[in-house]
Amino acid sequence: MEIEQTRKETGKIYNIEDIAKELGVSKTTVSRAISGKGRISKATTDRVMEFIATHDYRPNTLARGLAKSRTYNLGMLMPMECGSMDFPFFQECLRGICEMAAKYNYDIVICMVSGKDLTQLQRIVTNRKVDGLILSRAIVSSAAQKYMKEKKVPFVVIGPNSNPDIPSVDNQNRKASKELTSVMLMKGLKKLALIGGDQTYLVTESRYNGFADAYKELGKSVNDAVTIMNVNGYADAFRAVDEALEKNADGIVCMDDVICGEVLGCLREKGVRIPQDIKVASLYDNHALETSLPSVTSIRFDTNELGKKACEKLLELLGEKVETDGKVPGYQVILRESTQIL
Amino acid sequence: MEIEQTRKETGKIYNIEDIAKELGVSKTTVSRAISGKGRISKATTDRVMEFIATHDYRPNTLARGLAKSRTYNLGMLMPMECGSMDFPFFQECLRGICEMAAKYNYDIVICMVSGKDLTQLQRIVTNRKVDGLILSRAIVSSAAQKYMKEKKVPFVVIGPNSNPDIPSVDNQNRKASKELTSVMLMKGLKKLALIGGDQTYLVTESRYNGFADAYKELGKSVNDAVTIMNVNGYADAFRAVDEALEKNADGIVCMDDVICGEVLGCLREKGVRIPQDIKVASLYDNHALETSLPSVTSIRFDTNELGKKACEKLLELLGEKVETDGKVPGYQVILRESTQIL
């Protein structure tokens, strides 16, 4: 008793053998009592569980990992050169991922990748630092995916994915896009312009389809709208805005926050007032739209939830029993100044 | 030969024993040849090194970790509720940290902490998932620091620290602040207002001192300036701007980007034009200041380098031999529209 007390005070870190000795059983028994596998009597199990509870025992992750070939770490690929626009996405995503991982006693290690350079990914994989990987829409490199398949590292992709072999989670891009567009049309706007990016991206396609869906639902044709795709960079945006204004658009739907930022800049430069002269809305809300002048109506996706789902999926792939609610990550339409009817 | 060829093709993963057998030596010898510790002949070492190079052998991190009680992972504490303003800081910092860690074959695991809740920190520590921790100015909780000391987990703090017992790295706040202030004064501004946050923060103090330094250097007294401290939130900022205008300030130095964002908002609300009516500059550049209207003159700290230094310091604490250049993370004064003399 005295001894135990002392040990507890000095914060002695027990290992499984210490516990076994203390309780007069074998390591095996302790291990099995903890994991619940194998045949151990309830009485013994209770004794073990009580001991580990009062002494705050935690199995050594490294030892357990060595035995089970598991690190209990998941890798998150992050693009090194993602701009300030992209980052809020990763921030929220990461939050969700970390939260879910922690639930299952996994942790997240960050793998910063730069463009098509796989060095860091390879390092983390060959050094066996993670059990699986999560990568996002921003990691376009198919070389990375090929590498992971080759090395048989489980992974999930955050973002749209046409390949059914690759587990992925995504936002409800089409549905959200439709809803935002409907909101604009309901406001009585006569001619919308859709300004979007690279059309080879699946996310672009989904959001385009959602835009069209809204028109269809109201019995209109998407041909009534001005759709300008493959906009990349300020110069493109400038031309796109020109075209929209020329064709008398009274509302602009931006496919993402980067484009929206550029569109805002263009309109300012041209002296076009928002929302007096034209309304603007964006798909994807990066918080900057909240404080910009004017604040911009946008879709805010539940990125936190998206991260959680991605993590859940990966954990499932790793054979963990996860209890998922099966819900799809949602979104919100946030109405702000840029679409106010004055 | 044939067999080896086949193995290489099938991507067989060698362990240290395989190599030993293959070369007709003992595990010990291979291990020592790799680590360079112990007495191994050059000839043998060369044979081992060649084998591991051609067969791309990597020691199993878990096994090595178990033997050496090391995870080869460093934890990075991140505040869960950091806003979009704070995040660019973490992003850049993390980049530097990851880069430096990778150099020494360490990886970064993210530990999301929420306010004063130590759960995640405790989880990561008691589960021995990291060898040390890096935390930043944003983690104010001294409870966290106390906990880490108690558990004897090495850690370094990013940010100002008065306690010499705690290893820390920081930006050159005082020097940078002085330089920015000098720039403003050199532009011929007659009366500067310094708007800063919580004065109990050391960073606030440093920046305040730098501001005063600039005055002193020009033979002026800081009493000529309007200094408004402990500004927290939009309402405070509004009052501060009021006071600055009332006292006829023709330039405002904001102590950080959050305050700057608020000050910009206040000035806009009040219809005060920048830079026509008043000049504005900020300490700390969060990229948003680059694209804001007008763009704002500011100090950009080399946060990437700061992260690297923090990581280096932690690695040193862990007994790794790091070759550091001893340079202090620098900064840049970035002149933008908000201080233009028209």
Added chain:
DNA sequence: GTTTTTTGCGCAACCGATTGTTCGTATTTT
């Protein structure tokens, strides 16, 4: 030419868990 020192390497224990197998005892079946 003998003694001492140095060099090169292997044995075996250890880090702290997991797990297939064995084995004695208690319980059930025949």
Added chain:
DNA sequence: AAAATACGAACAATCGGTTGCGCAAAAAAC
């Protein structure tokens, strides 16, 4: 009452490295 089965727990191997110690051979010192 004997045989078969079920149960609870321990033995020992394993995961893949590191490291203290010992030993023989080679080199240096005497």
